[in-house]
Amino acid sequence: MDIQQLTDFSPEAIDKAFAAVLADAQSTIASPGFDAEAFRLEWLGRKQGRLKQLSDAWLKTAPVEGKKLIGQRFNALKEAIEGALENAGTGTAKVTVSSLDITLPGTTQPVGAEHPLVKTMAEIVDVFRKMGYSTRLGPEVESDFYNFESLNFPPNHPARDTQDTLVIADQEGKPLRERLLMRTHTSPVQIRSMLMEEPPLRLVIPGKVHRNDESDATHSPVFHQVEGLCVDTNITFSDLKGTLDHAMKAFFGSSVKTRFFPSFFPFTEPSADVQISCIFCGGKGCRKCKHSGWIELLGCGMVDPNVFEAVNQRRIELGKDPVYDTSKISGFAFGMGVDRITMMKYGISDIGLLYSGDNRFLEQFA
Incomplete structure (x- = not known):
């Protein structure tokens, strides 16, 4: 490769020489049948590339006062040629000696979408937030005291069997109340909140929980809950019924009806299961409500x-x-499963789809 030697090192002559090199590069990139790899080797090769040879030849013969200017021009030229080479295959190649060309199209970042579980949980929380409830969060790894003992689950009580627990390894040497486990409900956050704050309290507590359940179409060892707690003077069961009736209407529509059935939970007395009129058939009876017209949704x-x-x-x-x-x-306190509500809302038949990470499934909700 013949190297054109510089004899005039004035700024004007240096700019003219670099403009000629730039024009040569532009011509090559714009030519039909342009080979990007061949261009890269010819111009940007570390040992025998044209820019390397020009740099060596021009800097070697340049006077001291011209070396700085030539070095700056080489750096800008190299960046411009590398940028043009990168864009050559997109039809947007444009060579410029500026480090940033704002006329080139930007890189588009794809915008994500909320996971259906996250979206549903946020919508439920928002219903209670508008009713004056504050949001509280807590750790997923809890002690036996917060997860069971403080919630009226005494040691060895049969009620513990209703929440088969995933325990942390090597805890046998600790007292029972200090042993760590994966929380089976978000109720421990209620206890933590009452320890930190004084009444009145109005809290809504969303989060992930864990139980030792076999995976099937409706069960998962990992799932989500939204629980609520209201503590004040003169709180009655009527306040609980009115709160949940309003919340269900706000979430599912004003035509939804609620009804309460006696139940048992160790941490509430009296306790109830709450059913809503079937949102699919309007209470007439269908396969999804097992032809009863009602769907059991939460406990309280x-x-x-x-x-x-x-x-x-x-x-x-x-x-x-x-x-x-x-x-x-x-x-009063209440709790509902976010996963089940999400499956009802979006017509999902298998809870495993919510945790599969399959983009073909998740893209439906984007």
């Missing part, structure tokens, strides 16, 4: 006084006042 109840006593005792242990006096205050 008045906070058991034993829970308040456990909170008071723990507050005393922490050096705080026992402010949850059951002779003056009362409260």
Whole structure:
């Protein structure tokens, strides 16, 4: 390769020489049958590339006062040629000696979409937020005290069998209340909140929970809940019914009806299961509601006084006042499965699809 030698090192002559090299590169890139790899080797090769040879020849013969200018021009020229080469295959090649060409099209970043579980959970939380509830979060790895004992699940009580637990390994040497496990519900956040705050409380608690369940179309060892807690003076079961009836209408539509059936939960007394009129058939009866016209959706109840006593005792242990006096205050709690509501809302038949990470499934909700 013949190298054109520089004899004039004035700024004007240097700019003219670099303009000629730039024009040569532009011509090559714009030529029919342009071979990007061959161009890269010819112009940008580390040992025998044209730019390397020009740099060596021109800097070697340049006077001291011209070396800086030539070095700057070479850096800008190299960046411009590399940028043009990168864009050559897109039809947007444009050579410029500027480090940034704002006339070139930008790189489009694809915009994601909320996962249907996340979207549904946020919508449920928003319903209660508009009713004056604050959001609280807590750890997924909990102690036995927060997950069971403080919620009126005594050690070895049969009620613990209803929540088969995933425990952390190597905890046998600790006292039972200090042993760690994956939380089976978001109720421990209710206890943590009452330990930190004084009544009145109106909390909604979304989050991921874990149970030792076999995976099938309707069960998963990982799922999501939204729980709520209201504590104040003169809170009654009527307040609970009115709150949940309003929430279900706000989420599913004003035509939805609710009804309550007696149930059992260790941390509430009395307890109830809540059903809503079938959102698919309007209560007439269909396959999805097993022709009953009703769908069981959540559990609820008045906070058991034993829970308040456990909170008071723990507050005393922490050096705080026992402010949850059951002779003056009362409260209600409720909890619902986000996964089931999501499956109802979007017509999903297998809970595993929500955790598969399959873009072919998730793109339907974008």
